[in-house]
Amino acid sequence: MGNWLVGESSAGPSGGSFGEPSAGPSWRSSDGLSGGWPDLHAVPAYRLKDFIHAKLKPSEECLKRIDQDVDAISDFLWSSELPVRGVAKGGSYGRETVLRGYSDGTLVLFMGGFRSFRDQKENQRGLLSVIEQRLKHHKKYSMSVSLGHTLEVLLSVHGQKILLQILPAFDPLSGFGEDSSSRIYRDLKSTMDKVRAAPGEFAACFTTLQQRFFQRYPRRVKELVLLVKHWYQECQEKRMTSPSRRFSYALELLTVYAWEQGCQNEDFDMAEGVRTVLGLIKQSSELCVYWIVNYGFDDVTVRNTLLCQLRSQRPIILDPTDPTNNVGKDGSWELLTEAAQAWLDSPSLNDMSPAQCWNVLPTSLFITPSHLLDTFIKDFLQPNEKFLKQIRKAVNIICEFLKNNCFKDSSTKVLKAVKGGSTAKGTALKNGSDADIVVFLSPLKSYDSQNKERAMFVQEIQRQLEVFRKTQELEVKFEISEWTAPRVLSFTLKSRSLNESVDFDVLPAYDALGQLHPGFTSRPKAYKDLIALCKSSGIKGGEFSTCFTELQCKFIILRPTKLKNLIRLVKHWYKQCERKMKPKASLPPKYALELLTVYAWEQGSGMEKFDTAEGFRTVLDLVIKYQQLCIFWTVNYNFEDEPIRTFLLTQIQKKRPVILDPADPTGDVGGGDRWCWHLLAKEANEWLSSLCFELQSGDSWQRVQPWKVPVVQTPGSCGAHIYPTVGI
Template identity: 90%
Template structure:
């Protein structure tokens, strides 16, 4: 592999007019990386961080000297009787993603005589000529070169070069009558107070002006340079280091292909890297190799890429919404500039296919696969929010359905563990494992592709009542953990078995990770009292178990749902027996829930996922009941129920009903509680709605926002119609379930 600690990188810029770059100057060596250094794909994964610091990051001293040069140019042009209102820095220099040796930058001059986007279009070339003449009178910058709509100045300090584009532009973020002059250091204040109303007005004006002057998409992107700078300032240092690595790799690829890197494409890769981190990690201190694998995985799926942000514009304003939707419906890949909705920087210019092949080669190279499996973040190439209704089934199949091979690996591993628990875990004691039952989403058939949950409930002979489970399970958890630690060292499973370090006496947690696939399932082992199996099986026995549980809850104040593990088999069968397509809808709802959860944590305590599963089953039962149905309509119905959470009262009578006392009285009390009420069909004491216990209002706000999603747009000829929800009652009564009992209050 050679001495990878010697040498420097090759890198080179390309200049270009606004929107589409032109060919840049010849390739330059950043400072001799080619001498003795391997290509980046040969650098070991665990050395990538060192590689970045040693060879890709510019020195702070050089950057300070470059800053002085940029300030000097700004001050010189201000003093040259030019109407410069303010300045902003963009490109790699402004985004703080400068590579050592050679990189790009932009100096945007906001001109006081540009009162509109149209002014910029009509007068920019003439003003550039004036600026060029001014610079040629300055000895240091006399070599500046005009390239159509841009002017380029090469700044060089101690081996660090920045090819600086000088762009006169209209400033849409400041009032037209403002007489302020902003320095480069304070340019970010230009966007202070850039609220929702002004945002809509500015972007409406942008779209109208582009139509009037027939401007190319992204032609006015420089006008929003201050927003771009603010966008990148939000991200931690290591994200920018990952960006350096991705950009350096891109430049190595371009060198092999004997072409010059595109500024626009380089910017697209920066945004893709930010997207990967936002969607898959969000930790400030992360593993660089995992980040690289994630970005390469997204590049491999370039034909599906649709990446965007709504931090500066959104779907509220009709004009902006239509502009945004037009972009999001266009041919993939789509990577929208977060500051300019007209600017798809990911537009394919022929580079994606070549880069996809290079990404695959690096992704599967031995250096980047120094562990098995090679970990990466779980990031989808497109968002559910912008997936059209007719593609939802494909979205579920491609991105949410677990790999069959992985499911088989998990089944095999879990069966081995269950057999061990039943036959060997307590073989030297009087404790007997009556049975080990698989629960959770894996057992129900609703597991997501990554990060799903599963339970193994171990019914133990010494646990002869709910009370004994409550008092003794902690000691059994400790013993099971001790035995499993020994057991896993003797097994050659196709999955890695990792026991959690968290201390939870009520449950033993561990993770099963595929050795060959980047998928995992989190498991909980829970000791439980066999409330159903220790009696004669049948409905009568089940009622007796419920009566005992209700009596305990009333007498001791035990929290509802505390002993739901005792009814795991009933919970599992309630979902498992449902049609395959309903399970697909449950997966979709759970994916939506996880998006909401990640957005809100740690701000709020959301309702449990199981509540959303039950809500989905209820929506289907009441609204469709068919094996084959429209996924978009089902999803829309679930969100509609979430929005109406304050009215919800939902229950089932498949395992318990209103016929027998004291169950009848208890159920009537349960359904008179503060809404929402969603009773566990396997455990009458478990209210998954919880009244005020969880932040349903936040989930409802998210659901309401999602009603504008493309998921609920249906094309009809040349027009688009909104998908409507099924007609589903939000309140159930005993009478609606055939019990013919009408409580006096709350129903």
């Protein structure tokens, strides 16, 4: 078919030019651009959207006329004494990702004579010859029909050409019904084995599903698809090679995956989307992309087919309508990787440091084999050590400022500034983790004063930090949020060279524990005062957990590194679940999952070296059993002193799940029915079929088993001798 050079200066199969030629290098004007456009690599990042509309999107009039021609062919064949029962439009044309100038399309004719996939395999070739003869006797199409391996018709209107592939096919959705997806795909696999069909040979049968799949995505995502496809075709032009329809489809799916996993906003920055897709192309050797919207893991045959694909050599990009069709298998990924790096390095796309992109992994945790979980954590979840050092240095400088300069002209003294959150605990994820700086102030002399006065101190800290930010040159960018809650100041520290960041909250607090002398000397009084306030005022439990930040951090920070990595894995799983919830559900706090992970390890292993898959499986098992959970620790408070004992006994008799904060007895992060544990449990149950929990033993596979962990703790199990039963 020759080169597909797309755009107003692109050449069609005959080498001719469609539309006006490029304006060449003389493209600048007073606003930086003239009516002409440069090569894609020279288009500034902020003008990519304009480039798409000016150069890549066909006009509505052209598309309307193409629609009329396709409908005319469909009507003609329908009335030509052929047993056509229905039609579907596929390819770029059917997916609404047609590039201006020259593009591809498919017209699938569902034939009444095809009652199975096998019928299609045996009779399609003969029927194609009949259709070719019918079209060649039609004066409008007689000169544009060709039959090589496939039947094609070249449609042309006002500079827009579509090479329309015509395919007679079996309609499984009509034959089995749309609710019989398992039966459809079982039959597909059985037929492919019997007739030795090539992977994806029956993909046309699922064109209707393919159309629906792409209809789900916003217009702007399809515009990003156009940009990626245009870039791919430019790469092929330089290599003097024709683009592959199949590989072009793979890039379309990869673009959809990037947006789905990393953004999901309809109004997004086009340059960020491009950088994300290019970054995934650079990781092609690790790519494993799939969807379970039309097929899944429930049916044994379909599951085995899907798992066979997912265990095969990467890159893997599965057609979301056909589990036998890995469209990412063929393609010059290495050469495309070089081209991707070149565009990423171009001054136009690399217009800021660091150039922003979405946080998208090239593979899913769900299909990561159990023996590769530690590698998954290391490669994708652990923050960059250079970035962590930058953050630590910046936070230390900020803490020193808060302690020594923030209130230097007032009577307020900063007793101490304590770092909290996942960054301080050593459980931060690679991107978008959270951290706290808790500022203990001398005027806050009680829990009640913290509750009433902290908003005032937040305003003053914000004013001082704004001045500080403008006078300091930190290794990281320091951005204060435009809007903050009245009782917390939020800011972000971003790397100047890496695409990583941490969100911080600055929280004024009452120093309930003093300087934390060893032992329990000051803690019983602090807890008694807190319990008394909660009982008398109706303040929610956990409201003053910031006062105990040091204890929260100490509870985690001294744990083995591998346990912290397991916590990272669980938090990543939690974020995957959270992304799926639409509308956004009120899931339990991540801290609850963090504590659940510690508990699973303490009760089930306790060893510095353990099997990550077993630990992960145990945490999910506890989530599934959430209605039974009653978990607490006595490392900072216990049952020895009244009224702490009475209060704890009341806490552990509350509606489950009960998971008490080991630093704050009023903080039940299990929350009973406060949060949607049932949704998290549903996800956990589905994840039990994940490859994360499969072990290969010879030629067979075995399931990873959880550790034996009790779901209920009692005072007796913690060494507290009260009485035989406490009603739990």
